[in-house]
Amino acid sequence: MKENQVVISQLEDRIKKLETLIEATGILALTFNLDNLLDMIMKIGMEMMNAEGCSILLIDEESKKLQFVAASGEKKESLKKLSINIGEGIAGKVAQTGKPLIIKDVSNHPSFSGRIDKKLQQKTHSIICVPLKIKGKIIGVAEVINCRDKKSFTGEGLSLFKSLATQSAIAIERARLYQDLNDLFFSTIETLASAIDAKDHYTQGHSERVSKYSVIIAREMDMTEKELSDVKLSAMLHDIGKIGIPESILQKHSSLTDMEREFIYRHPVLGANILKPIKKLKDIIPGILHHHEKYNGSGYPHRLSADNIPLYAKVICVADSFDAMTSNRPYRKAFSHEESVQEIEKCIGSQFDPVCGDAFLKAYRKGLIEK
Amino acid sequence: MKENQVVISQLEDRIKKLETLIEATGILALTFNLDNLLDMIMKIGMEMMNAEGCSILLIDEESKKLQFVAASGEKKESLKKLSINIGEGIAGKVAQTGKPLIIKDVSNHPSFSGRIDKKLQQKTHSIICVPLKIKGKIIGVAEVINCRDKKSFTGEGLSLFKSLATQSAIAIERARLYQDLNDLFFSTIETLASAIDAKDHYTQGHSERVSKYSVIIAREMDMTEKELSDVKLSAMLHDIGKIGIPESILQKHSSLTDMEREFIYRHPVLGANILKPIKKLKDIIPGILHHHEKYNGSGYPHRLSADNIPLYAKVICVADSFDAMTSNRPYRKAFSHEESVQEIEKCIGSQFDPVCGDAFLKAYRKGLIEK
Numbered sequence: 001m002k003e004n005q006v007v008i009s010q011l012e013d014r015i016k017k018l019e020t021l022i023e024a025t026g027i028l029a030l031t032f033n034l035d036n037l038l039d040m041i042m043k044i045g046m047e048m049m050n051a052e053g054c055s056i057l058l059i060d061e062e063s064k065k066l067q068f069v070a071a072s073g074e075k076k077e078s079l080k081k082l083s084i085n086i087g088e089g090i091a092g093k094v095a096q097t098g099k100p101l102i103i104k105d106v107s108n109h110p111s112f113s114g115r116i117d118k119k120l121q122q123k124t125h126s127i128i129c130v131p132l133k134i135k136g137k138i139i140g141v142a143e144v145i146n147c148r149d150k151k152s153f154t155g156e157g158l159s160l161f162k163s164l165a166t167q168s169a170i171a172i173e174r175a176r177l178y179q180d181l182n183d184l185f186f187s188t189i190e191t192l193a194s195a196i197d198a199k200d201h202y203t204q205g206h207s208e209r210v211s212k213y214s215v216i217i218a219r220e221m222d223m224t225e226k227e228l229s230d231v232k233l234s235a236m237l238h239d240i241g242k243i244g245i246p247e248s249i250l251q252k253h254s255s256l257t258d259m260e261r262e263f264i265y266r267h268p269v270l271g272a273n274i275l276k277p278i279k280k281l282k283d284i285i286p287g288i289l290h291h292h293e294k295y296n297g298s299g300y301p302h303r304l305s306a307d308n309i310p311l312y313a314k315v316i317c318v319a320d321s322f323d324a325m326t327s328n329r330p331y332r333k334a335f336s337h338e339e340s341v342q343e344i345e346k347c348i349g350s351q352f353d354p355v356c357g358d359a360f361l362k363a364y365r366k367g368l369i370e371k
Numbered sequence: 372m373k374e375n376q377v378v379i380s381q382l383e384d385r386i387k388k389l390e391t392l393i394e395a396t397g398i399l400a401l402t403f404n405l406d407n408l409l410d411m412i413m414k415i416g417m418e419m420m421n422a423e424g425c426s427i428l429l430i431d432e433e434s435k436k437l438q439f440v441a442a443s444g445e446k447k448e449s450l451k452k453l454s455i456n457i458g459e460g461i462a463g464k465v466a467q468t469g470k471p472l473i474i475k476d477v478s479n480h481p482s483f484s485g486r487i488d489k490k491l492q493q494k495t496h497s498i499i500c501v502p503l504k505i506k507g508k509i510i511g512v513a514e515v516i517n518c519r520d521k522k523s524f525t526g527e528g529l530s531l532f533k534s535l536a537t538q539s540a541i542a543i544e545r546a547r548l549y550q551d552l553n554d555l556f557f558s559t560i561e562t563l564a565s566a567i568d569a570k571d572h573y574t575q576g577h578s579e580r581v582s583k584y585s586v587i588i589a590r591e592m593d594m595t596e597k598e599l600s601d602v603k604l605s606a607m608l609h610d611i612g613k614i615g616i617p618e619s620i621l622q623k624h625s626s627l628t629d630m631e632r633e634f635i636y637r638h639p640v641l642g643a644n645i646l647k648p649i650k651k652l653k654d655i656i657p658g659i660l661h662h663h664e665k666y667n668g669s670g671y672p673h674r675l676s677a678d679n680i681p682l683y684a685k686v687i688c689v690a691d692s693f694d695a696m697t698s699n700r701p702y703r704k705a706f707s708h709e710e711s712v713q714e715i716e717k718c719i720g721s722q723f724d725p726v727c728g729d730a731f732l733k734a735y736r737k738g739l740i741e742k
Contacts (some may be wrong), residue, residue, distance in 0.1 A: 004375040008378055011379065011383065012382065015389065018386065019389065022396070026537060029542065030544065181549070192614075199614065244569075
C-alpha cells in the first residue's frame with residue numbers, strides 16, 4: 001500500500017517535470033535570437049534541476065574547440081572568450097564521447113580541472129554534464145552544478161536534463177539556421193549595394209558607412225532590435241534608386257544642367273518604386289523615399305517638414321550628410337570629421353531633426369563614429 | 372490496492388503520451404518547410420489520438436476565413452481551396468471562441484454541417500477540435516475525427532491533443548517566420564537584379580526569366596529542394612557582374628570593338644568576385660562564373676568543357692540562351708519559341724550539356740516553358 005503511494009508520487013513528480021519540459025520547449029521554440037535562447041535554456045535548466053549554476057558550451061566549427069557561449073553567475077562575461085579542447089575536463093570528455101556524466105563529488109574525479117571554477121569564482125561539488133546533439137552529431141554540451149537541496153543530483157534528474165538538452169540542441173540549431181539566413185540576407189544586400197556604389201569611385205563604400213552610422217544613431221535613440229534592423233536595411237538601400245540614373249549623369253564631374261539635377265533628385269522615388277512590390281519591405285521604404293527631406297521643409301521629393309518626415313529618413317539624413325561631407329568629391333576635398341560634426345550641429349533644426357542630430361553628436365562624442 | 376494499480380497504469384500511460392509529445396515536438400521543431408510540417412502534425416495527431424482522420428485549418432490574414440491547409444485521406448487535395456467562415460460549423464466555432472470542443476456524436480450537434488464530410492467522402496462520428504494559438508492569438512484550428520478503438524475520445528485525449536496543438540501552433544508560426552524571411556531574401560534579390568536588367572530596355576526581365584527556366588530544367592533533372600533553391604539564386608544573379616560594366620558598352624547598339632567585347636566577357640568573373648566575400652553563397656558562385664562556358668570547351672572565362680563545367684552553370688547556360696534567342700535585340704528581332712528550341716536541340720553536345728539540354732526539351736514539350 002505504502003509502496004504504491006511512493007510509486008504514485010514518483011510518477012506524479014515525473015509528469016510534473018515532463019509538463020514543465022513541454023512548456024519550456026514551447027518557450028524555446030519561439031526564440032530566434034541565439035543569445036536570448038541560451039540565457040533561457042540556462043534559466044530553465046537551473047530551475048528544473050534546482051541547480052546553483054549552469055553553462056553551455058558549443059563546438060566552434062573552425063577551431064574544433066568547445067567554446068563557452070553561456071554561463072550563469074556574475075563572472076560569466078569573462079568566460080565568453082574561454083575555450084577548451086575536446087577531451088579536456090568533464091565538458092570536453094562528454095563532447096568527445098557523447099555520453100552524459102553525473103558526478104556526485106568532482107574532487108575525486110580524474111577529469112575534473114579547477115580552471116573554470118577559478119575563473120567563475122565558484123566551487124563545484126556535483127555536476128551533470130550532457131551532450132547537445134542534432135541528428136546524432138555532437139554540437140556542444142550543457143552542464144548544471146551543485147544541487148541546491150543538499151541531496152545530490154539523481155538518475156531521474158539526469159534523464160530530465162538529457163531531455164532538456166535534446167530540445168535545447170534543436171532550438172539552438174534552429175536559431176542558428178534563422179540567424180544564418182538573416183545574415184545571408186543582409187550581407188547579400190550590402191554586397192549588391194556596395195557594387196552599385198563602386199561604379200562611382202567617389203561613392204565607394206558609401207551605403208555601408210551610412211548604414212553603420214544610422215544604426216549607431218538609432219541605437220543612441222534606444223530603438224528596438226526590430227527597428228535597428230529596419231534602419232540598417234533602409235540605410236543600406238537608401239541610394240538604390242541610383243541604379244535608374246544614367247552613369248553619364250551620376251559620374252559627371254562638371255556642374256549639372258537643371259535637367260540632370262532633376263534626374264538626380266528622382267533617386268529616392270526611383271528607389272522606393274523599385275522596392276514597393278515587396279510587401280515585407282513596407283516599413284523600410286519611407287526611409288529611402290524621404291532621406292533627402294529637410295527638417296525645415298526645403299528638401300525633396302515631398303518637401304515634408306519636422307515630424308511629417310518619417311523617423312528612419314531623419315536618421316539616414318544625418319548619417320548620409322556626414323558621410324558625404326567626410327568623403328572626397330570631384331569638386332572638393334573631404335572635410336575633417338571635426339568640421340563635419342560642427343556643420344551638422346549648426347544645421348540641427350534647419351536641415352536635421354533635433355533628436356536625430358543630438359543622438360549623432362552624442363555618439364560622436366562617445367567615440368562611436370569612425371570611418 | 373486495485374484502485375492504486377489503476378491509478379498507476381493511468382499515470383504511466385500519461386507519461387508515455389507526454390514522452391511521445393516531447394519527441395514529436397523535437398521532430399516538428401526542425402522542420403522549416405510549412406507543408407512538410409503540417410503533414411507531420413497530422414500524422415502525429417492521428418497516431419497519438421488513434422484517430423481515423425485529421426485536418427488543420429489556418430486563418431487567412433486577408434480574407435479572415437479559415438482555410439484548410441492540411442487534411443488526411445485520399446480526397447485531401449480537393450479541400451485545399453476550401454475555406455469556411457469564422458463561426459461556421461464546429462471548426463469555425465472553435466476558431467471564434469478559442470475554446471476546444473469534444474463531441475462524441477456529431478449527428479446531434481447544432482454546429483455540425485456535413486459539407487466537409489461530403490467533400491472528403493468520409494463520415495464523421497466523433498470529433499475533437501482545438502484552437503491553434505500563439506501568445507493568446509488564434510491562428511487556426513486542428514481537429515481529429517473518429518477514435519479507432521471504438522471507445523470515444525476522452526477528456527484525457529483532449530488534454531493531450533491540446534498540448535500537441537500548442538506545440539504545433541508554435542512550430543507553424545516559426546516555419547512561417549522562416550519562410551517569410553526566405554521569401555523576403557529571394558524577392559529582394561530578384562527585385563534588385565530586375566532593376567539592373569531594366570537599365571537596358573533589351574534585357575528587361577531577363578534574370579527573372581532565366582531563373583524561372585533554370586528551375587524548370589533543374590526540376591526536370593530531379594534536383595533536391597536545396598539544389599533548386601541554389602539554382603534559382605545563382606540564375607537570378609548570373610548577370611550581376613554587369614553592374615561593373617560601363618553603360619556605354621552595355622547599351623551600345625552598333626558593333627563592339629575588341630576591347631569592348633573583352634569588357635563584356637568579364638561579367639561572369641566580375642559577378643563571382645562581387646559575391647565571393649559571402650561564404651554562404653559559395654555553392655551558387657560557380658553557376659555565375661561559368662554560365663558562358665560551352666560543352667565543347669569554346670566558351671569563357673575558363674574554356675572549361677563537358678563535366679568540368681559546374682552543373683548549375685550548365686543549366687543556366689541553356690536557360691540564358693533560350694531567353695536571349697526569344698528576346699528582341701538592337702540588331703535582330705526575337706526568334707520564335709519553336710525556332711529557339713530547335714536551335715538548342717541542334718547545339719546539344721557542342722554548346723549545351725546533353726543532360727541539361729534534354730531536360731529543357733522535355734520540359735518544353737510538356738508545356739512548362741512559357742515566357
